[in-house]
Amino acid sequence: MDQLALIIGLLLATVVAVGLGDRLRLPYPVLMLLLAVALTFIPGFPDIEIPPELILPIFLPPLLFATAQRSSWAVFRVRWRTLIMLAVALVVLSTAVVAGAAWLMIPGIGIPAAIALGAMVAPPDPVAVESVAGRVHMPRRLITVLQSEGLFNDAAAIVIFQAAVAAAVGGTRIGPDVVLKFVVGAALAVVVGIAMGWLTSLVTRLVASMVARSAVTLVVPFAAYILAEEFHASGVIAVVVTALEMQRHTRPQDAAERETRTAFWDVVELLVTGLAFGLVGLEIQDVVRTEGSAVFGMAGAAVVVCVLVFAVRFGWLGLLAVSARKQKNLLQPTSAKEVLILTWCGMRGLATLALALALPVALADGTPFPARDQVLVTACAVLLATLVLPGLTLPWLMKVLNASQDGTEERDAARLLARRAQAAAVAALKDHELVKELPPEKVALVKEKMTRLHAELLDGSLRNESLAEKRERGRELAITVQTIALDAARQEVVAARSEPDMDPEVADRVLRQLDLRTMIMPE
Structure with a gap:
């Protein structure tokens, strides 16, 4: 009962955070995270226990689906090069750099565990980006770049993380089969997503009740995610493709249904986002409380990783900006100002936390997972540094850079x-x-x-x-x-x-x- 009361309380707090965020012009997910951290200092505050393996299946499908509904296949056809460079190449590069630094700084971590840490902190969160960027009147072109990146980068990070953890637990090496696994998983996920999109469109045309048709769209993201995972494919890509297919099958005459579905999903997205970031705050405080004073000894490596995460993203986006100018590609950052904004918007969120909590406690032989405490603290530090700091300062940065648009x-x-x-x-x-x-x-x-x-x-x-x-x-x-x-x-x-x-x-x-x-x- 305590956990149910806590969830209801977080949902109510989300509504308050939205109102407060509107007044202060701050993103409500950041306010929810800070509020949740503050609540844990109250004596007797109840703990909430969600199995780590359920965090991604519970929260990612509806949030990815809601974001993907605002896009289209045409966007990805035009931006596929940018998408590969950000959602795949940048994730791989960030993972490699962080893993190398962790291997050098953290005693006994080992290469597989270091790669797992790199995969955790590599993918920016599309939900956090959406809620923050929209409030500061960021140019639509940049928001679309961030949305496109955030919809697919979790897939690459999850595949790398799973391969690294399997290698660490089994005492094996990570081989080139990771690339094959990612490609095959992505291809299967696209097939699952297209099939689910077609099936959903068929079902909604057979069901007479408009309320039931809207309810189907809430079930579909979870079904697509679970089905894809059962086929060892990417649940993330399956959900995104399902949303895009459903948008492709939309009919001009379904005016009332579109209005009902839009209102329904606005409420779902708001509450699920608030609850998710509230739980992120609770879990961060729980990690810090579990580690106690040992956190201070881990701070040095965590700070270095945080700096590297920003630096790698800034450098990679800078290279894309140079190439975009030479090729006159307006679908990538084209100036130092845009590079800085997109770097500052590389906010980590649910995927980082879920992967950190999914780390096994022990290896196959019963020995503790290498440097698990340090990995958890570092992942939480990156999450806080990339989410809270940019979330609170992005309005100021946009003003200083004179980058906001009036919507003209x-x-x-x-x-x-x-x-x-x-x-x-x-x-x-x-x-x-x-x-x-x-x-x-x-x-x-x-x-x-x-x-x-x-x-x-x-x-x-x-x-x-x-x-x-x-x-x-x-x-x-x-x-x-x-x-x-x-x-x-x-x-x-x-x-x-x-x-x-x-x-x-x-x-x-x-x-x-x-x-x-x-x-x-x-x-």
Whole structure:
């Protein structure tokens, strides 16, 4: 009962943290982490025990799914080089550098355990990045780079970590089969994700209840993750691909369902994020409390690893910026300012904590896992350094660098897409039989604006009918014309969302306005 009360308390604290974060202009996940750490100092505060092997399956699927829903296949087709360089190459490089430093500094750690430590601290967390970057008006191009990186880098880190732990426990070496395992696992995960996306789309079309269709989307991420793991594939990639496939199968006419699902997932994402980072704070304090005064003796190596994590990311992004300028690639950082911002946004989170807690206590022969205490303390130090420090100082950094945007670029893109939608609506009206029944002046009015049609089309042009019949006929005609226009407009926006140069979030914003207008239209 104590653990249930603690979970409920953390959920309520999440709501408070959101309100406080809005006032202070600080990311609520960071506030939740700090609040949870502070709560553990209260005498008699209950402990919460979640098996380490359940942390990733419980929290990663819904959070990855929520983030991936805001992207599209087109984004990854355009950014695949950047994605490989950040989500795979940078993870491997960070793992190698941290492992080398740990092997030199930490007595008796051994190469496999050092590699495990490197894999833990290598992948930035997409949830933390999303919640922090969105509040400081970061350019959308940089946010998209961070989102794309964060959706896939956990997969590479988890494969490396599992191979390193297996080598440490079994007393073997890590071989080149790790690369093959990653490639095969990723390929299988894509197949699982595509199959789950198709199956979900089929199920949602067969289920009549809109509430049930929204509920299915909560079950699907967990199902995709578990199924992929059963096939020894990447659950992370399977969840992301499932979300992208479901977005690809979305239908323009499902306006009410999109609104219901969006509201549902906004609540789920907020509560799960707050709970996850609250538990991160509790676990960090638990690690520190378990180690006691020995933590101070481990601080030196932990600080060095923290500095290396930032330095490697800064250096690698700097190389990408130089190559981007030579190739005129705007899908990567192109200036020192952008490199610094993206470095500061390399926040670690759930994956780092879950992998740290998943470390075995002993090896196959019963001896303690090499330097396990030092590895845990170092991982927690990196998590705090990369999450709390940037989370609290990013608004200041953006102000100093004068890098914040006022949203003009997004508004212009939305305005351009809205014009496309309006043109599609007008074109559909031109070719429809019912429009020919309208007077010419009303056709012109529809072309200029698709608002207030109900009142404006109720005129007396139908001379051979009674006043009541004229009004009813005008009302039906107005609704029909508006339906035709909105259907064509939504179709245009849904198609535009899959275009390579279209920001999915801009398309979603315009589509939501059309959906809302459809839902308030009289029947």
